[in-house]
Amino acid sequence: MPPVQPVPVQPQIVYIPQPGPPGLPPPVAAQRGSSAPVLVVDNGAATVVEEPSQAVAARGGAGDGASAASGAPLGGGRTRAGMFANRSTTVPQGTLIPAVLETAFDSTRPGFARAIVSRDVYGFDGARVLIPRGSRLIGEYSSQVESGQNRALVNWTRLIRPDGVTIAIGSPAADTLGRGGIKAGVNSHFFERFAGGILQSALDIGVNLASARLGNGTVVVALPGTLQNSIAPVVQQRQPTPTLTVPQGRSISVFVARDLDFTSAEARK
Structure with a gap:
């Protein structure tokens, strides 16, 4: 009896659909009912999932977008908060000290200016008067005036309280609303x-x-x-520069440029 020739097995072709979004389980291929070889044809493109850090780096970083043009820091350095020390004996930066000019101002020559505080100024917590009314301000001004300038620039260097306490303030002059400089009359010559x-x-x-x-x-x-x-x-x-003049008695303010700490002076009382 001649031997029986084995019947050749035809390969099966199975199509796998395009994979879904990342995170979903891949589709299950059709179950094979026999041990016949299977030719797999994948029509979908490989999907690459980026890590958040890699995605930011690929787009140029967090500071290359519209926020960089506007100056808003994204992903920049970190700033730590701290406690405000000696709150009751400190006049914080940004405080406006109301005052009245005791001397007139003329920018023809550089010179000094003097003013007197018109209202009490309290500490950070509002519990204690640190700059009483009647305190004296000493400052200086320059004769350099630019064309079109109509505000006098005075730098207040020292504050003297009625009880003799003195402190270096190093703060600029402003008007009663806090705008830089003092409104002045202009002689354009x-x-x-x-x-x-x-x-x-x-x-x-x-x-x-x-x-x-x-x-x-x-x-x-x-x-x-x-x-x-x-x-x-x-x-x-013979081209003269404009001359600025401010009369005596003009209401002004001093914009405190740094924290003024009166702790040592208050401890002596």
């Missing part, structure tokens, strides 16, 4: 600034008229161009 130009124009016109009336038979010694070149350096040297 209009006629002094343009007097040279007016004189130069008048001389040029006079030379031109004289040349036209005398005719060709008269020699004109001073020409308009020569006269203009000789006067121009003098005109440039």
